[in-house]
Amino acid sequence: METLVKQIEVGLAIYALIYLALYLIQALLSIAAINKYFLYNDFFHKSILIRSNNSRGISIIAPAYNEGKTIVSNILSLLSQEYPKYEIVIVNDGSSDNTMEQLIEKFELIKIDHETNSDIPTAAIFGYYRSKNPIYYKLLVVDKANIRSKSDALNAGINASKYDLIVCVDVDCILRNDSLATLVKPFLKEPDKVIATGAAIRLSNSSEFKHGTIVTSKYPKNWLARFQELEYIRSFRYGRMALSKLNGLLLVSGALGMFDKKRVIEVGGYHIGFLGEDLELITRIRKHLHEKKTKFKIVYLPESLCWTEGPTDIKTFINQRVRWARGLAQNLYHHRDMFFNPKYGRTGLLAFPYFLLFEFALPIIELLGLLVILADLFFFGLDVYFLFLVSLTTYLVFTTFTLISIYIDQLIYKQFQGIKDMVSIIAMVLIEPFIYHPLLIYSCLKGYYNFFLNKEKKWGVMERTGFTESTL
Amino acid sequence: MNRTLIIFHRDHTAYALEHIFIPLLLLAVIGLVFFILYYRLSDDKQDKTKVKEKQFVELFLIRYFFEGLNTEERKAELDYFKNNEVRKNPKTIKLLIEHLIHIKKNILETPNDLVQEIVEAFDLYNTFNRQIKFGNNYQKIIAIQHSQTLHNHLALPYLKPLLKSKQFEIRSNVLKAMVVASNFDTTIIANYPEPLKEVELLMLAELYQNRRESVRTEFNTWLDSQNENLIQLCLMVAINLNVAIDNRKLQLLILHENKKIASQALTLLLAQFKEDLKISDVSSSAGASKAIAHLVLN
Numbered sequence: 001m002e003t004l005v006k007q008i009e010v011g012l013a014i015y016a017l018i019y020l021a022l023y024l025i026q027a028l029l030s031i032a033a034i035n036k037y038f039l040y041n042d043f044f045h046k047s048i049l050i051r052s053n054n055s056r057g058i059s060i061i062a063p064a065y066n067e068g069k070t071i072v073s074n075i076l077s078l079l080s081q082e083y084p085k086y087e088i089v090i091v092n093d094g095s096s097d098n099t100m101e102q103l104i105e106k107f108e109l110i111k112i113d114h115e116t117n118s119d120i121p122t123a124a125i126f127g128y129y130r131s132k133n134p135i136y137y138k139l140l141v142v143d144k145a146n147i148r149s150k151s152d153a154l155n156a157g158i159n160a161s162k163y164d165l166i167v168c169v170d171v172d173c174i175l176r177n178d179s180l181a182t183l184v185k186p187f188l189k190e191p192d193k194v195i196a197t198g199a200a201i202r203l204s205n206s207s208e209f210k211h212g213t214i215v216t217s218k219y220p221k222n223w224l225a226r227f228q229e230l231e232y233i234r235s236f237r238y239g240r241m242a243l244s245k246l247n248g249l250l251l252v253s254g255a256l257g258m259f260d261k262k263r264v265i266e267v268g269g270y271h272i273g274f275l276g277e278d279l280e281l282i283t284r285i286r287k288h289l290h291e292k293k294t295k296f297k298i299v300y301l302p303e304s305l306c307w308t309e310g311p312t313d314i315k316t317f318i319n320q321r322v323r324w325a326r327g328l329a330q331n332l333y334h335h336r337d338m339f340f341n342p343k344y345g346r347t348g349l350l351a352f353p354y355f356l357l358f359e360f361a362l363p364i365i366e367l368l369g370l371l372v373i374l375a376d377l378f379f380f381g382l383d384v385y386f387l388f389l390v391s392l393t394t395y396l397v398f399t400t401f402t403l404i405s406i407y408i409d410q411l412i413y414k415q416f417q418g419i420k421d422m423v424s425i426i427a428m429v430l431i432e433p434f435i436y437h438p439l440l441i442y443s444c445l446k447g448y449y450n451f452f453l454n455k456e457k458k459w460g461v462m463e464r465t466g467f468t469e470s471t472l
Numbered sequence: 473m474n475r476t477l478i479i480f481h482r483d484h485t486a487y488a489l490e491h492i493f494i495p496l497l498l499l500a501v502i503g504l505v506f507f508i509l510y511y512r513l514s515d516d517k518q519d520k521t522k523v524k525e526k527q528f529v530e531l532f533l534i535r536y537f538f539e540g541l542n543t544e545e546r547k548a549e550l551d552y553f554k555n556n557e558v559r560k561n562p563k564t565i566k567l568l569i570e571h572l573i574h575i576k577k578n579i580l581e582t583p584n585d586l587v588q589e590i591v592e593a594f595d596l597y598n599t600f601n602r603q604i605k606f607g608n609n610y611q612k613i614i615a616i617q618h619s620q621t622l623h624n625h626l627a628l629p630y631l632k633p634l635l636k637s638k639q640f641e642i643r644s645n646v647l648k649a650m651v652v653a654s655n656f657d658t659t660i661i662a663n664y665p666e667p668l669k670e671v672e673l674l675m676l677a678e679l680y681q682n683r684r685e686s687v688r689t690e691f692n693t694w695l696d697s698q699n700e701n702l703i704q705l706c707l708m709v710a711i712n713l714n715v716a717i718d719n720r721k722l723q724l725l726i727l728h729e730n731k732k733i734a735s736q737a738l739t740l741l742l743a744q745f746k747e748d749l750k751i752s753d754v755s756s757s758a759g760a761s762k763a764i765a766h767l768v769l770n
């Protein structure tokens with residue numbers, strides 16, 4: 001038994017070393033990708049797109065479920081995009097509150113006959129609505145039955161949309177007003193290759209907004225939101241950029257992502273049985289294109305284009321993360337035939353193994369580490385000083401990486417205005433491993449447990465507090 | 473297994489962690505904390521300095537362009553600016569270029585002779601040419617764009633070799649700058665060795681559409697050229713300017729094997745029938761069906 005525990009310890013040490021090495025590689029790749037992006041970003045000014053009648057048409061698709069409190073301001077925000085040719089497709093997903101009434105009243109909607117451009121199967125559609133008021137000519141509302149699936153609502157939006165490029169967003173997200181013009185650029189550069197683009201997402205808690213666009217980005221006041229912001233910075237500045245550089249992205253966030261509609265329709269749209277529908281869609285498109293032997297590219301932009309409200313209480317936060325973890329497990333399990341399968345190119349040989357070994361497995365490995373420590377403590381003798389040294393090293397390594405990601409973030413955007421915000425964010429970096437990390441691990445393990453024991457899947461409800469309107 | 477165990481021998485590992493890794497990492501963390509805070513503070517300071525420098529440049533340009541100075545007064549202003557602001561801080565020249573570009577792009581009545589005086593006084597063409605030749609890719613792109621806006625005719629010999637650059641972003645900007653430098657001669661576009669990408673066509677369309685009246689007279693020549701780059705450019709400029717093109721030519725083009733050309737021709741046709749057929753949205757398939765039906769029936 002003791003030998004087994006010792007062997008597990010060695011295995012864990014090897015895993016940790018590989019993980020740290022990968023983190024370092026990710027950091028280097030990410031810096032290279034960000035550097036390249038800003039080196040060439042000025043080659044084409046967005047203003048050309050904004051002024052041209054030849055710009056590609058884009059459909060923004062936003063499902064709304066019980067968003068009565070904020071739906072009007074959210075749509076006004078989406079309408080403030082600086083882009084000449086776009087429409088907004090709001091899918092009222094059988095809301096039981098006054099979402100639909102709000103929409104009809106505020107936007108003067110009337111029921112219309114509408115031709116759909118694709119026929120991905122969805123739940124019953126009650127009707128299509130457009131505004132009588134020409135100011136809102138870009139708005140189309142789809143009213144449909146709720147089958148407890150965001151994917152189904154997105155599919156209904158895809159069917160109703162008229163343009164070839166679609167942007168799927170969470171309706172509560174606030175977009176930077178040049179988001180469409182920024183996301184579309186890679187499609188114009190490599191139209192036959194790029195199938196999806198995504199960008200960094202930030203937390204809107206405590207930031208100030210005016211007329212639906214961000215005025216001042218502030219570090220959240222709520223402690224839980226502060227940790228999430230930190231996690232977002234690290235994730236978008238390292239992981240996604242590095243995977244984008246290797247063209248190995250498996251995820252374009254459901255909060256903001258632009259897709260080539262043709263590819264989405266080819267694979268039958270979003271899968272309605274999945275919680276992590278964004279991850280699953282990209283996986284399926286990649287699989288499909290590998291099978292067709294078609295070259296493709298998924299691009300992540302290092303710009304912060306979208307602000308979303310993060311959960312501020314532990315219960316909602318854990319629910320959200322349990323859902324994400326379950327979605328990850330579900331996706332990896334469902335597409336398990338892709339693992340190390342050369343037929344699926346870098347998706348099968350790089351992206352999938354990475355997600356399995358270093359995204360999915362990490363919480364399990366950490367739990368295993370804890371069990372080994374307990375076994376040593378009670379049965380085989382624990383070298384406390386050695387444990388302290390290893391823990392301190394791990395803590396310092398991750399703190400260093402997180403601090404570097406904050407520095408990169410500052411270099412790019414000076415996201416946070418004051419020195420006070422910077423001191424707060426650094427303080428949160430130092431305490432994150434003791435407070436936030438255990439919460440994350442717990443949520444992930446709970447998500448896996450729910451998935452493997454087939455516990456009921458829930459979306460959960462998050463009470464929106466809305467946005468702080470700037471007085472400027 | 474034993475070999476692995478030796479690598480992870482506790483005493484050795486503990487020694488390495490305690491005496492090498494932990495002190496180094498601790499230094500890195502403390503250093504990074506101070507560095508981030510210092511960067512934040514110094515950046516705020518720099519911002520304030522930049523605002524001051526910006527004001528000097530703006531004041532100089534306002535006096536130079538908009539206060540009706542005579543030649544001698546302008547020369548005195550230039551000399552003063554050169555010998556004081558620029559000598560004190562050579563970075564001011566970068567700000568001056570940025571502002572000059574901004575004025576040139578946004579103020580239609582900017583007197584070209586005054587712009588030229590500043591360009592010559594600061595030897596800007598040679599600065600751009602040096603950057604085009606020796607700068608990194610970012611500097612190259614910016615210098616090419618500036619050369620285009622400030623009509624740097626001396627840049628042509630430096631631009632030509634870059635038309636073969638492996639970097640698409642450089643190539644596309646060179647193409648644009650060469651079109652301007654050659655006084656909008658379409659031979660460069662017609663002879664471009666590969667099909668233009670959407671992003672390049674958008675850039676070129678904007679350039680040509682600014683020539684409004686003169687470009688309209690060229691539409692027929694472009695459409696008759698059989699060159700796909702030119703045909704696409706013509707259709708895009710026509711769409712941007714919202715001008716009518718010979719219906720018969722468009723009807724032929726909607727059958728073009730290049731789908732992009734076909735769809736652009738259809739867009740133009742739809743726009744022409746929009747009023748007659750009361751099509752509210754030329755992008756909708758219902759609108760397209762109506763227009764095609766109209767074509768077939770007539």
